[in-house]
Amino acid sequence: MSTLLEINKVSAFQGAQQVFSNLDLKIEQGEKIAILGPNGAGKSTLLKLLNREIYPVVEEGSFVKINGSETVKVDELRQEIGFVSHDLQASYNVVSSALEVVVSGFVGAIGLLYQHYPLEDDHYQQAQQRLESLGLAHLAERKFHHLSTGQQRRVLLARAMIHQPKTLVLDEPTAGLDVSAAFALLDQLSALCAEGRGIVLCTHHVEEIIPDIERVILLREGKILADGPKREVLSEALLSELYSVPLTLSEHSGYYQLRRAE
Template identity: 35%
Template sequence: MLRLDDLSFGYGRTIIGGGLTLDLARGETLALLGPNGSGKTTLFKTVLGLLPALAGRVLVEGADSAGWSPGQRARIFGYVPQSSPGFFPFSVAEVVLMGRTARLGPFAAPAAQDRAVAAAMLERLGIAHLAARDFPRISGGERQLVLIARALAQEPAILVLDEPTASLDFGNQRLILDTVRRLSGQGLSIVLSTHHPDEAFAVADKAALLRAGALLAAGPVPATLTEANLSALYGVPVALHRVGGKVLCV
């Protein structure tokens, strides 16, 4: 589904990272971990086409995405930023409907089918009861679910989530992680960044460890998220404990 082929990324002539080769199959979840400043956000911008690759390729089902139009990208990649407070009193239904712009032509208005898709995404995520609420007035966890629903309304093949649980309380973190796990089980390919190895153990099939723009390790979660690798990634001793079938990182 998605392959980063010897990818180098950065801004202008400034290389932030390079030599990255990663693969993601349909229905898999890849967790990207790394300390602040490691290049995670710049890598995401490059995968999404917001920044040009400085070398290498971003391949989707074998096709190089370098020459794609913004519309083509929006029909493949659904992007969910970190939590958004919202400043305008759009309703939840209106925010999700905005995701349909990826499927509309210039100057086109949403049709009944677009509204039906948006409504279906609200149902899919279990937040249809929020449809008439003002987006800025719902909780942080609910806003994240709305942003995921908006991305799903694009009908993408790949969902990219930038630290989807940042600034959320424990209950809402669980809510978002449960949603990620369910969407992956429905066949969606997902790439997410996180500062918490526990979250990668909970939802990801694969992990990639990025430090100073270089790929420290990548592969299946159990083989990649080892105490040695995580200690090297964060520069502090890391211990893994298995409790009740779950892995805790301390």
């Protein structure tokens, strides 16, 4: 199995705020991983290291390798990894249609307005097929900002799948969704996992961890609190430490739920 992401002794900042110091982490291709932690733990910063939105501090012996390379090109990265995040969702302008959002994934753009991209009819046909595969074909011509939050998130999932990537990376995938939309999205993620894709799911909600997830990383204040098989890491003791509150954990049909301990 080849390595998707290797982080070695990395320090990283978001603006003036240091998020990581001497961070080590390795994720293999095809792994199904959840990165769990409270707000401010460093989850989004970790994803920005992966998608090359930010870079680590240059230090001796420190590196971030993606697919074994420290110098992977962003356009090549788009072929291998599909990203879905709230930041991406908020970036689309009010005139983009759902179909245009998906098509824009071919060129890594945020919409197609006022730009001349080398797109052909085949690109639009593939985008339409991707919408159809997620049950969204009827929304193709609807303006993105007229869709519900759940529909927007699923359109972004279609965009992430446009290159048939080996790995999907999702940041708080059900944030802002109602119960029905959240479960619909999680079901679609499970179906994509069943096709053999890797998944990296960042969340602060244990309820988002689909049964397909095999490994869980607990991240707190920029440090890895625990990393290992899901059933070992998702314990009441570790989760209580992670969130700094006494918690009880229950599991049903592969899904987990947290409650405050009495």
